[in-house]
Amino acid sequence: MAAAPAPGDQTSRDDADRSAEGAASVAGVDPSPAEPPGQPIVETRGLRKSFGENEILAGIDFAVHPGEVVSVIGASGSGKSTFLRCVNLLEWPSAGQVLYHGQDVLARGYDVSRFRARLGMVFQQFNLFNNLNVLDNCVIGQVRAAGRPTSEARERALGYLAKVGMERYVRAKPRQLSGGQKQRVAIARALSMEPEALLFDEPTSALDPEMVGEVLAVMGELAESGLTMVIVTHEMAFARDVSDRVAFMDGGVIAEEGPAQAVFSAPEQARTKEFLARFHAG
Amino acid sequence: MTQLAAAGDRNFWDWIAYIVEDYWSWLLKGVGVTMFLALTGTVVGVLLGLGVGVVRTIPADRHSAGPAKRVLLKTINVLLGVYVEVFRGTPMMVQAMVVYYGLGMAFQINLNVVTAGLLVVSINTGAYMAEIVRGGIQSIDPGQTEAAKAVGMGHWATMRGVILPQAIRNILPATGNEFVINIKDTSVLMVIGTSELFFQGKSIDGILYQTFPVYLLVAAIYLVLTFSTTRLLRLAERHLEGPENFTLATSSTVPESILRPGGENFGSRARTR
Numbered sequence: 001m002a003a004a005p006a007p008g009d010q011t012s013r014d015d016a017d018r019s020a021e022g023a024a025s026v027a028g029v030d031p032s033p034a035e036p037p038g039q040p041i042v043e044t045r046g047l048r049k050s051f052g053e054n055e056i057l058a059g060i061d062f063a064v065h066p067g068e069v070v071s072v073i074g075a076s077g078s079g080k081s082t083f084l085r086c087v088n089l090l091e092w093p094s095a096g097q098v099l100y101h102g103q104d105v106l107a108r109g110y111d112v113s114r115f116r117a118r119l120g121m122v123f124q125q126f127n128l129f130n131n132l133n134v135l136d137n138c139v140i141g142q143v144r145a146a147g148r149p150t151s152e153a154r155e156r157a158l159g160y161l162a163k164v165g166m167e168r169y170v171r172a173k174p175r176q177l178s179g180g181q182k183q184r185v186a187i188a189r190a191l192s193m194e195p196e197a198l199l200f201d202e203p204t205s206a207l208d209p210e211m212v213g214e215v216l217a218v219m220g221e222l223a224e225s226g227l228t229m230v231i232v233t234h235e236m237a238f239a240r241d242v243s244d245r246v247a248f249m250d251g252g253v254i255a256e257e258g259p260a261q262a263v264f265s266a267p268e269q270a271r272t273k274e275f276l277a278r279f280h281a282g
Numbered sequence: 283m284t285q286l287a288a289a290g291d292r293n294f295w296d297w298i299a300y301i302v303e304d305y306w307s308w309l310l311k312g313v314g315v316t317m318f319l320a321l322t323g324t325v326v327g328v329l330l331g332l333g334v335g336v337v338r339t340i341p342a343d344r345h346s347a348g349p350a351k352r353v354l355l356k357t358i359n360v361l362l363g364v365y366v367e368v369f370r371g372t373p374m375m376v377q378a379m380v381v382y383y384g385l386g387m388a389f390q391i392n393l394n395v396v397t398a399g400l401l402v403v404s405i406n407t408g409a410y411m412a413e414i415v416r417g418g419i420q421s422i423d424p425g426q427t428e429a430a431k432a433v434g435m436g437h438w439a440t441m442r443g444v445i446l447p448q449a450i451r452n453i454l455p456a457t458g459n460e461f462v463i464n465i466k467d468t469s470v471l472m473v474i475g476t477s478e479l480f481f482q483g484k485s486i487d488g489i490l491y492q493t494f495p496v497y498l499l500v501a502a503i504y505l506v507l508t509f510s511t512t513r514l515l516r517l518a519e520r521h522l523e524g525p526e527n528f529t530l531a532t533s534s535t536v537p538e539s540i541l542r543p544g545g546e547n548f549g550s551r552a553r554t555r
Contacts, residue, residue: 090428092345108348117434127429131447140443141433168530186429193433 039102040065041197041228042087042119047096049079049086056082058252059096064197069229071239071260074249075275080232081124083249084201087230088119117145120190120198124205126182128174134161134185135170138192146193153192160188164218180211184218197228204235236279240264248272297495305486312482313503315396319471319478320464323403328457330404331411332450334362336441338412339419362412369409375470378402382474399476403468407460414456418449451522458515462508469504479503 040063049057056079064070072080085091087098089105089112098105105115129137138157142148148156161167164184174182183203190198203219204212216238223229223242233239239246243260248269256263256272267273292300302309341347342355369377382398385391393401422445430440469480483500487493 088432090431092343106345112346113431113434113436115434116432119432121429121432123425123429123432125425127423127425129426129429129444130423131444131451141430141435144439144443145434145436171529189433 038065040099041101043097043099043102044083044087044093045097045099047083047086047098048094049082049091050094056252057086057093060252060254062247062254064228064230066196066228067226068245069223069227069243070231070245070247071243072230072232072247072249073234073236073239073275074255078249079252080249081201084121084199084230084232088116088121088199090121113145117141117193118196120193120195122183122186122190122198122200122203124202126174126179126186126206128177128182128186128189130174132173133170134166134172134174134177137174137185138189141189141193156194157188157192160191161185163191163221164188165214178211179207180214183207183211183215187215187218187222191222197230198222200229200231200233202232202234204233236264236276248275250275294495297490297492298499301486301490301492301495301499308482308486309479309499309503311477312479312500313507315476316465316468316478316480317507319396319399319403319468319476320461323400323407323468324457324461324464326400326404327407327411327460330408331413331415332446334366334408334412335415335419336446338362338416339441340437366409366412369406370413373470374402374406374467375473377406378471378474381405395471395474395476398474399468399471399478402471403464407464410460411457414453414460415449418453418456419445421452422448454519454522455515458512458519461515462511465507465511466504 043063044060047057047060047062048055060083062083072083074080082091086093089098093106100115100118104110105112128134129140132140135154135157138161139150139153142153142156143150146153158167158170161170164187166181166184166188169177169181169185174185177185187198187203200219204215207215212235216235219229219231219238220242231239231243240260245258246260246263247254247257248263248267248271249255250271256267256269258268263272264276267276338359340355342352342359344352347355378399381402382393382395385393385398426444426448427440430444435443468476468478471478472481472484475481479500483496487496490496
């Protein structure tokens with residue numbers, strides 16, 4: 001996979017930028033060993049987001065490649081969630097680019113709904129559809145957005161519900177479930193769409209402590225299975241043990257980024273050290 | 283039947299009995315027209331209100347709509363706003379006169395009085411319901427819309443599948459209230475001669491000159507109608523809330539093959555039962 005980028009899968013603007021790297025690859029030198037080669041599924045370039053006068057994201061360059069598990073950590077208010085919500089356009093970026101397989105999804109006329117269907121999202125507050133039972137929560141998107149026949153969608157949903165251990169609750173309504181159960185259903189709902197990558201927005205932050213474990217266990221299994229995941233989290237031990245890569249956000253930018261073990265054991269930036277000191281102390 | 287007293291000797295209760303005995307079919311017809319107008323008008327009004335409410339919540343921001351679509355949406359929103367304000371801000375009695383005589387004089391459209399009444403009640407209810415529906419939609423947790431967007435559902439699919447079912451449930455008490463109000467307020471349609479309950483009472487009074495017994499009887503009938511409607515609606519609401527319990531699916535209700543998906547890539551959590 002360390003071969004030169006295949007012609008045609010970069011935008012023309014990139015070809016010039018990458019030609020030097022391409023030459024290096026031909027010479028047998030891997031241009032950037034820290035990042036998996038090949039085209040990212042989603043990439044942001046110079047992503048900015050302001051709410052009124054308040055700038056939350058101040059230029060973020062980020063990419064997630066197939067099979068990667070990336071954790072985004074940082075203090076509350078550092079812009080982690082806003083960043084994730086900008087990636088699947090639940091928030092519209094103020095400036096910068098979001099690229100899906102190299103295509104600009106912010107371009108006028110781009111089918112945003114189809115793009116979103118290719119990225120799953122798991123929310124802090126679960127956001128299960130309150131009017132639907134567990135099974136229909138996992139079916140509606142498949143039928144209404146992906147256009148699958150209902151019977152096929154049901155079978156798929158049951159399969160993923162079994163994977164998160166919730167297949168016996170197919171007839172329950174969300175309000176009858178515990179937080180951990182709701183979040184596992186939410187994961188099954190996202191998986192039922194069979195997305196290319198799954199975004200997690202602080203998936204355990206709204207859970208009682210005793211329910212965090214069951215959700216993290218499911219996420220750990222997904223990570224092992226090779227699913228591409230971007231996880232915004234405060235669960236530092238989980239981020240360290242499960243992620244391939246960690247991005248530390250501070251003040252609306254990615255202050256430090258690298259392999260999980262490296263960032264946790266030997267952070268380079270002072271801000272990262274300070275932030276992780278609290279975790280290591282606790 | 284008891285022997286009724288002659289006209290001159292009748293006391294109050296005799297008059298009540300006499301009216302019920304001789305004019306029950308008039309009153310019954312009034313009840314029928316009143317309930318028909320109130321029920322149909324409320325149903326049509328709710329549909330109108332739902333339509334207006336949904337259209338008014340179509341996102342019109344810069345990235346989800348092109349310039350032409352935005353201008354169109356803004357125009358439609360202004361027109362719908364005018365509709366709501368005009369029909370909430372004028373008395374239904376006046377609206378009845380304007381619609382019934384106005385359509386006749388301006389467009390030579392001569393509706394019969396029941397149709398005209400239905401039109402007025404429906405449009406009037408629609409204006410009130412539009413605001414109730416809008417409030418109902420806005421009361422739904424934005425997380426519901428976000429989750430629907432996140433699985434790739436568009437505005438209409440989200441509305442139909444997720445938001446409206448919850449919003450309709452939330453506005454059900456207010457809708458029932460509109461129905462009860464309409465049972466009473468259709469009485470203003472007597473100004474165009476619609477033969478609802480109040481108009482029928484007025485007609486009986488015109489024959490018998492017994493204002494107090496006639497209208498007391500009419501009032502009692504209205505009270506029975508509204509009271510029983512309120513009770514029925516409350517029963518229906520309780521029924522719609524659904525059972526508190528659910529049944530766990532077992533291996534006999536979920537196909538075994540689905541519980542044990544073989545050879546897929548997310549590790550095995552399949553149950554052994």
